[in-house]
Structure formats: C-alpha cells, structure tokens
Amino acid sequence: MADEWQLFWTDRGGETADLSIVGAADLAERERRLGIRQRQPILISPEGRVDARMSEFFRRPPFVGKAPGTQESYALDYRLFFTFLWRAGLTWDRATAEDLEDWEDWRLRAEANDAPIGGAKWGRELAALRMLYDWATARGYVAVSPVRLRSVRTRDGVMAEVPELAPADVRTSDVKWLTPRAWKLWRDVGLRGMLPDGTEDPAWRGRNDGRDAAFADLLYGSGLRRREAGTLLVSELPPLGDQRFYAARLATAAAKRAGRHFYVSHASLREASDYRLTTRALAVRRAQETGAYERLREVRVIEEVTRRGEVRWTAPGGRTGRVGLNELDDRQRLRLFVRGPEGLEPAMLWLTESGMPRRYRGWSNLFARANRRCESLGLKLFATPHMARHSFALRMVVSLHYAMDRRMGLSPGQRRHYEEIYGGVWSMVKDLLGHRSEETTRAIYLEPVRGLQLETLLMGPDNSETTELLALIAERTGLVLDVPGAVA
Template sequence: MDLYFVKRSLAERYSDVLPAGPYGAVSLLDRRAIPDGTPVFLDRDMRPVEPVSSWFRHLAYQDRDPATMRSYAYVVSRLVDFLQERGTDLLSAGEADLVAYRRQRVAVQTLPVGESTWDREASTINGLYDWLTERGYVPRRPLRLSRRFGSGMVRQLQVRHLSLEQYLYFRDVGLGGQRPDGEVSAGFRGWCPHRGRAAAELALLTGMRKREWASVLLPELGVGVRRGAEPARFRLEACAKYGRPRDVYIPSAALDLVDTYLLLERTEIAERAALGLARRRRELFVVDRVDEETGKLSGVLEGRRRTFAIARMPAGLRAVTVRESERGLESLAVFLGQGGLMLGPSSWDRVRRDAWRRMLAYSADPRTPVLPRRPWRFHDLRHTLALQLLRHLTRAAVAAEVRRADPRSMVSLGEHIAVNPLLIVQRVLGHASPRTTYAYLSYLDDPMNYVEEALRAWTDSDGATYAEIARHLLEGDRDAQEG
C-alpha cells in the first residue's frame, strides 16, 4: 500500500498521457470535488485502498486542513503496516492488536514517542474507528474504552514567555544577525535579517500563530493604500486554528519593521524570482484585481476565472497567489523564500534554529540575557503577548475601579464584558473557550518570588519558624482580600 496526495496541477500537466473523458483523472477530481492535499492510499494495481481513502475524502469534504490530513495519513500508514505484520488489517484488528501497537510506539521501537505525540496519534486512530463504526465497516470499536488508547493524562497549557530583554535579543541577535552590543556581526551568514525581525515583531504584537502570520498577504496589511503611521486590521478565518474567525489588529510598530523588510529585502527577492514564476504560471493564481473595500481577489486559477474572499483563502491557495507587476509575476505573500513564493513552516523552523545557534554563540557575553534550556519557538511570542496584555488590562481594570466616584455603584454587564481582561485576551488570541485563557493567570506572577520575599523578611528574625512564616503569608493574603 502506497500513500499519495492529490495535486490537481500534476493531473493537468500530464493529462495527455492519462485517461481522458468522464473517467479521466482531472474529470474525477472535478466531479468529486476532491481538494488538493487529500491523502489517497493505492494498492499494487494503483487502485484506491478502502475504506481509508473514503475516510480521508470524508475529512476533505469537512474542509480539514491539508497539513492536518497529511499528519493523519502517516499515522494510519504506520498502523496499517504494523497490522499487516501481525497478519491482520484495520477491519479485523482487535483490542490486543491496537494495544500492541501502542506499546510498540511508546516503549519498544528504537526511538519511542512521548506521551503528547502518542495522544495525538491515538486521537487520530480513535477518530478513524469512530467513522468505521458509524458507517458499518466494523460492528463495534476494537477498544472498549476510548481513553485507554491514549495516555489518559490531562495536560495544563505550558506557557513559555520572554522578558523584554530576551525578546530583543531573540529578534536582533538571533534573527537580525547583530552582536549583543548592537553592531552587525561580521560573521553573520544568515539570509534576510530584516525578514526575520519583521516576522518576530508581527508575531509578538498581534499574538498570531505561526501559520497565521506566515501566510499574511500584502493587501491584508494595506500595503500600497495604508497611510504612514496607520495600524492595520483584517479578518482572519481560513488560516486560523480550526477555521475559527477573528479580527486581527496590527499596531504601527509592527508595520514599521515590515515596511523596512519590504523596502530593503523583499523587492530584490521578487525581482530574482520573476522569471522562475513565469515558467510556473499555470500552477499559480494570477490576480489582476484587488478589491480593498470588499476584501476580495480576482484572477485566473487553473485556466478559470475565480474570485476569492481573502479571509477565506487557505494557506495552500495563498502560497500560489501572485500578481502582475512591472517586474513580472510577483507573489502577494508578505514573507518570501528564495523561490519568490511564500516561506513555508519548515523554512521558518530552520530560520529559528539558526537564530538559536547564533544566540548561543554569544552566551559567554555579559550582555546576553539568561537563555532557557530549550530553544525559543515563535509560539512563545504569542504567550508573551497574552501575559503582557493580561497583566496590563488587569492593572487598568483595578485602576478604573479605584477611580470610580461611587464605590457602591454596580457595574453593568456590558461594562464588565467590555473591560474584562480575560474576555479581551480571549478575543485577541481567538481562544474557543475562556478556560484556555484562564491558564495564563497562573503565570502572571511567579509565586516563588513571594515565598522568597517572605523568607528573606523572616529568616533574619530570631526564632522564626516555618509555621510563623506560613501564618505571616496567610495574614498577608487575608489583608489583601479585605483591602
């Protein structure tokens, strides 16, 4: 059994050697509306293997993200190979087979996977068997308890955040190629330092996830129509997690670094890539009209005239969106790679790893801030914004209460919602539930700071005991509540 992924442009490119007519590859893709990126399992005779191919088509019809389906496909492929070695298959496997597969992945194989990785795999397999049971392919689930297949552990959100000093070091030294003293490093061998710094600033000041900010298009930032110090706002939908729509606000400070990158680096990249993009014209969405008012792009895709709302364009479509310019074809993506198209997630991971190595090279410098054991991720910038925004809004809400003329007056529900720090941060980050946002509360202040302060105050006193220290802390908490 071999794994493939649907790509309509390839079927069109080789349409002259593939069967034509209603049963041709292109016709079947059109008639069944199978989107690009859908996994397909084929047997030795190049026929679809069922029912797994139908399950992935079902996921595609639910608009599941192609990257998500790809990860699911590798999970299913590993499971099928394991079951074949045991002389069984998906429809005949029993609980013992699946428990053996779990043990193989988490304990027996050369590099066992961690609990979080296994839980993601278990979720995929549970979803597959739910669908097989619902469609009647199997009489019942092989596992009697769905939770038994996962690790059963409930994990709290792990928040990693940066101080201002650490962030500037990450942005300017790691991504920007500077030395800790602010001078440009003569040994810097990176590429596009302004691009990395602009991306970090955009990630920090908007709280967008990597997939969200990496796929931003020029019209969404108002490039060409936005005035000087104006901020930008746009609707985020298809590229958001689970396609959950929200409005993104980009302050002018983030746009300043983006504008610098556009001026100093992006133009050169686009010019070098124009000829290569012209050869790939048939694969691209060539835009000839940008409607700023309605937020829509119109152009030619796969030989047909198409119009898309920018907010509803998935990352895959954005990656091939270009426009005609005086230099030739030019991508509409903000952040470009060497080929002139949108820089992908794996490339951004490489940029981040290179940045980490540069930061470690200056670890002995006294101006280098404390570095964590694990490399920083771009997602840590999202956590940093959440904590800083939550801390600022909480202080502002407390100050507003203090300034109220009549402390006995009641706050209306509308006022409570409008100024509630948790609800504001939830909207900014696009959390589906306030429960996720609540997890940040425990990171606002490190409780060990208070313990250290209490110990410093009491251990200097003669006869101080741990019981007295604990009583002192409790009295302090009670005084704060009464105040």
C-alpha cells in the first residue's frame, strides 16, 4: 500500500490514474454521469479510493471560482496535507486544530524538513485549507474545522475573522524591483554565464542561455506572469517590426482571471523571436530527425484556426475535434502541434532541449539557479518571475508619468495643480498588469513611488528609458535593486 495521496486531473494530456487502482475501466463514462467537469483534480487515497466528498468540492463553488493556477496550487496543498495526516494515522475529515498546528510547525520550522516554506506560502496554504474546511463544515462532512479563527479589527475599524495560525508577516523581502541595469547584470551573470566584470566565464557550461534569457526578458519587458508567458503559443507572439511596444492577446484560460491584451517591448520580443529562429529551431530539428514527435500518443495537430478563434485539430487514428483558442489551458497547449516544412513541431513557444513543450512551473527553478550563481560570485542581486513583473510595473508608471508631462508641457508646479489628470496613469498600468483593482497596483506593485513628491520623479534629463529616474527611486527608498556606480 502506498503511503501518500496521489493527484490526477481529468483531461490533462494523458495524466490519468491507473484504472486498475480505482476499479473503473469505463472511467470517462462514470465521470460524465457523476458530473465531473473538464480539468478537475482527482485525489486518490493511499488505499486507492476516491473520496466522493472531495470530488464534490472540486466541482462546486468556491473552488471552481478560483483561477486555474490557484486551483492547481490548492490541489497540491491538499495532497500534501492529506499525506501528512495519513502518515499520522488520520484522514482529512478527522483533522483537529492541533494537527494543523503540527503541520504548520513542519512546513515552517521542522529541522527534518529540507525545504521549509516562508510566511507568504504558508498564508496561501492556510487559505486553501480554510476554504475546504469551511465548505466541509457547512455541508456537515466535518463537525469542527481545524482552522481556528480569531477576531481582529482592520485598519478601517471593521471586525474580521482571520486564522489563528496566519503568518504575522508574509513579506520575505522588501525588495521587489530591479532597475534595467541591475536586471541586465543579473541576467548576464545568472543566465548567460558571464562574470560580474562583463567577461566570459570559461567554466560556464550552459546550453540553453538564449532560451532562458529570452524567457526572463519577456517577463521583464511585458509584465506577464510566469504562467502567462510560459504557456504562449508561437502564433500568439506579435510579428517583430520597428515599434517600441507591441500588443498581443492573452487567452482567458492562460491568464489568471480573464483574457486581456498585453504589451511587450521591442527588445524583449526581438530576443524571443531570435530564440525561436535559433535555439528552438535546432531543438525541433533534432526531435524531428529522431522521430520523437511521431511517437507521441497524445498529439493534436492544428489543421485550422478560424477567424472566430476556433482551433480545429486532428489526432492519431483520424479523431478530430475543435476548441476555442481562448479556452486552451496550459495542459491542452502541451499537446498542440503544427505541421512545419520538415514535419510536426510543437505549437508552444518554449521547448526543452529535447524539443518537447516545457511546463511553465519549471521556470522558477531557473531563477533560483541564477540567484545561486550570482551569490557565489559575490553579486548582491537576485530575481524571481514576479519581481520581473513588479519591475515592469514600476518602469511603466514612471515612464507614463514622464511621457505625459513631456506631451502636455507641464512644469512641476502645474503638475501639482493637475494632479488629478494622472489618475489615468495608474489605470493604464492596472490594465497592463491585468489587475482588477487599481488599489492593488498602487499599494503592492508600486510601493517605491508612494510618498515621493511627484516632481522628484521628474528630475533629470529627458531619458526614454527612465534609467536615472529609477536609480533615484532606488537610492531614496532602498526598495529597488540597482548597480551602485554603474554607468547608464
């Protein structure tokens, strides 16, 4: 008997459970009768059983109302917690507040845990467990939720209920932003194998430098989330021209909440295009020469994309189907192929060295390796995918404020008088990031400019890259990583 819970997904590109384990040779038909939705998580206990209550939870609000990426994260959180309970001789519906305290201690502090998590991640896991147990308690499946609550007064004086085990401080670092020159140095040293002085490192053995740097720069130059950039199809990249920024459409199923337009800088799009024509093309050619794509069972070859955005595909054996381009999630995209001049090739932009579509979650490991390399070379720079997004937001708000002043010819004094006009800048950056709330953009992503006098942002010469303005913010706030003494 296994000693851990297993997680599978319906219609996930071949990731289905062993039918002999669950005892269902007609699994697809049973899923249909039970009302199991497409792309629904399935948790299987170490005894090989599917808990009907969890299946119900996964197809009901509030779980289905979460973004696809959040659903994936929450399902993984449940699997880990259920396994922890199982090894203690418990099932999830028998968990107590003391069991949750033990889990919190293990996740954050236990010496035997080789990968303890921080407060921010624990806060997310606690939110996932609270959602499950609130639902289970309301349905009568659990007598008392293990997530104990306490009453607190918010800043606006309203009383609210929060978990007792909620982290007191979820911020692991105040630094969330990098200036363009700090980003360039981190990328060149961490991803391209250069030395901090700009020379080549003879010991560097990287093989995917172009791909890795292109992906990181796409995040920094577009503000896309890791999932959004990591699931792009080649056809979703805008054609390279002579613009400073290019607009493209992000599919609903690939975005966090809703489809939207995104904008990518010329430099970032050029790098992605270069990768597609070089490193990616070479990986595809090698896979084609070995017949790797023809051996894949779960392949859907795109035959046509209609003007209404409908993808029509064929599969081995002559099976056909259609799906809206806007509805393609990350796992469906992994199965999509197109017919190129030399045969089949993946429709997704980012590929592994073997020419197979790359899963988007793996990009975080790339950033972690780059950070370790920078640290080993004495470089006090680090980055994460979300820091690239924060940095894009900061550059945009500074650039847009600066551009609007140039266009309207306002002096600093006039700028204060017409300050209300610049609410439009915050709204534009909110749209660029795909936020629902302008307050999120202001309060979280753009903290370095809060409290600074607006004319401070406008000091210095006309500079299209706003490098000096960002350097000034870095010096004044200590929240933005820069390269001291660097020449812009």
